[in-house]
Amino acid sequence: MGLELFNTFILLLLVVSALAALRVRDLVTAAAIFGVYSFLMCLLWAEMGAVDVAFTEATVGAGISTVVLVATIFNLKRKSND
Amino acid sequence: MFEEGSVINELLIERLNYFIYVVLLMIGLHAMISKRNLIKKLIGMSIFQTAIILFYVSIGVKDEATIPIYKANHDPHGSHVEHGEANGLTGGVLYGPKALKKEEVQEYANPLPHVLMLTAIVVGVATLGLALALCQRIYQGYGTIEEDELLVKIERADARKSLSPIENSKTSSSRKSASQKPGLTKVSSVMKSSISTNPSVTKSKKAVTHKKQPKGKK
Amino acid sequence: MKFVSMLPVVAVGGILLLAAKDFPAWGDPQSPASSSPVSSHFIGSTGVDTEVPNMVTAVLADYRGFDTMFETVVVFIAGIAVLAILGGAGKRRASKRVHEVEAEPDLIVTNTARLIVPVIQIFAFYVLAHGHVSPGGGFQGGVVMGASFILIGLSWDLETALARFSIQRCMAVAAGGIVIYGGIGLLSMFLGGEFLDYAELESILPVSREMARYHAMLGVEIGVGFTVTAIMFALYANLSTAGRLKGGL
Structure with missing residues (x-):
């Protein structure tokens, strides 16, 4: 039961962070929230027994892709119109 | 409402993972369709992708099974x-x-979806990098990554191309006089610097510079 | 317009939710995916076939080696494409940058990085080499290794990182990784087996057929690690400077 509660909590947080990442107008904030989303996803997969996938997501999704997004945004405009 | 066997009970309690995967997929798809900022579109694409991966990993889960x-x-x-x-x-x-017996096989989660998704994540970040490189190139060429502004600029570039030769020469002469004004040289040098080898991009840039001129005077 | 864009979204979501109703129960061991003969075979006989305790690594590098090889090629091609799109920017005059960083590298940050980077790199080697018995492998180890170079680029500047791992060297290492992978596959073909049939390597390795597969998997993972390391760093170096490869974040 405890694990199910944990699962439900993370699933709801996932939806919230996905909506927040697309809602904010500052793109660097959006990239940071997307990193949070990736890390929550990684936690969820680790809990579901997919340790290799979780490890990959922790290094790639929460690490490299956030850095690459921020690196790109610093060469572009930071503000988004929607 | 939440009694045994009802649809809502099945979706929200027993199969919450499948429900959330559909919700995330819808969020990602909606962002890809309706957001105008290209970076936002790419974040939406990544959310779409992780939703699919969540679905695959959910398939591999077994009760009472270990990693x-x-x-x-x-x-x-x-x-x-x-x-x-x-x-x-x-x-x-x-x-x-030793080979495992049938009931011993049930002690382990299904490794096949994990393998498929592991490579998908790494390929996903490589394609995300490629898409971001395209965004930077678009920004260098057009100075914006907002889709609606981009469409306007592309339309202007096309309109300039289809102008008659007389009008074309007229506008080019007016452009020449405009670029000689001291206040504008800085802008146009910035614009020129980002010009690629593509001539159509060059034209669109200059069109934008020309259009902006009256605004700057005020 | 917003309403029109919602239509396909709601349609797709509705169809998928209808389908989700018919999925097997959560965590059902008898579900079609879990009871299929393929995954049962992978779980049941990985230990006998390859002696690798981590089934994911065994399936990734051995049973589905062909797939993984071309996934690595996809990563490599993405890196080349980024270079092709953003490369040659040094010839164009630099476009105006929104954020220009002029400050000296920070003392605390650089000294912390000096301490941490060797640890990260050793951890990357551990993840790569220990992927047979614990979570990890070529992809994860390669990404961690690439992250260590990105950390150098972030805490000093990009020139410092590129002095250690230039883009030319990146591309050579990335291509070398694929050559290692394909070379092991071709070697097992020349020794009488099929492409990527590692068991044939027993005639040149002083081990049994199963352990030959075990060790060939390590070689393959090293190849994947090379490619992923180089491409991740090349991606960062090109994207952070819009292809000019100087200045940077």
Whole structure:
């Protein structure tokens, strides 16, 4: 039961962070929230027994892709119109 | 409402993972369709992608199963001292490689979806990098990554191309006089700097510079 | 317009939710995916076939080696494409940058990085080499290794990182990784087996057929690690400077 509660909590947080990442107008904030989303996803997969996938997501999704997004945004405009 | 067997009970309680995967997929798809900022579109694409991966990983889950790494008693190289029954013997219990029986197979989560998704994540970040490189190139060429502004600029560039030759020469002469004004030289040099080898991009840039001129005067 | 864009979204979501109703129960061990003979075979006989305790690594590098090889090629091609799109920017005059960083590298940050980077790199080697018995492998180890170079680029500047791992060297290492992978596959073909049939390597390795597969998997993972390391760093170096490869974040 405890694990199910944990699962439900993370699933709801996932939806919230996905909506927040697309809602904010500052793109660097959006990239940071997307990193949070990736890390929550990684936690969820680790809990579901997919340790290799979780490890990959922790290094790639929460690490490299956030850095690459921020690196790109610093060469572009930071503000988004929607 | 939440009684056994109803649709809502099945979706929200028993199969919450499947429900959330559909919700995330819809969020990602909606962002890809309706957001105008290209970076936002890419974040939406990544959310879409992780939703699919969540679906695959959910398929591989088994109740009462552990992670897909052999436990000590199935480990092909296992040699583990049993502390409980220490009866003076040196060493420990040695396990060799052996095929698992059907009920032993149920002790491990399904590794196949994990393998498929592991490579998908790494390829996903490589394609995300490629898409971001395209965004930077678009920004260098057009000075914006907002889709609606981009469409306006592309339309202007096309309109300039289809102008009659007389009008074309007229506008080019007016452009020349405009670029000689001191206040504008800085802008146009910035614009020129980002011009690629593509001539159509060059034209669109200059069109924008020309259009902006009256605004700057005010 | 917003309403029109919602239509396909709601349609797709509705169809998928209808389908989700018919999925097997959560965590059902008898579900079609879990009871299929393929995954049962992978779980049941990985230990006998390859003696690798981590089934994911065994399936990734051995049973589905062909797939993984071309996934690595996809990563490599993405890196080349980024270079092709953003490369040659040094010839164009630099476009105006929104954020220009002029400050000296920070003392605390650089000294912390000096301490951490060797640890990260050793951890990357551990993840790569220990992927047979614990979570990890070529992809994860390669990404961690690439992240260590990105950390150098972030805490000093990009020139410092590129002095250690230039883009030319990146591309050579990335291509070398694929050559290692394909070379092991071809070697097992020349020794009488099929492409990527590692068991044939027993005639040149002093081990049994199963352990030959075990060790060939390590070689393959090293190849994947090379490619992923180089491409991840090349991606960062190109994207952070819009292809000019100087300045940077």
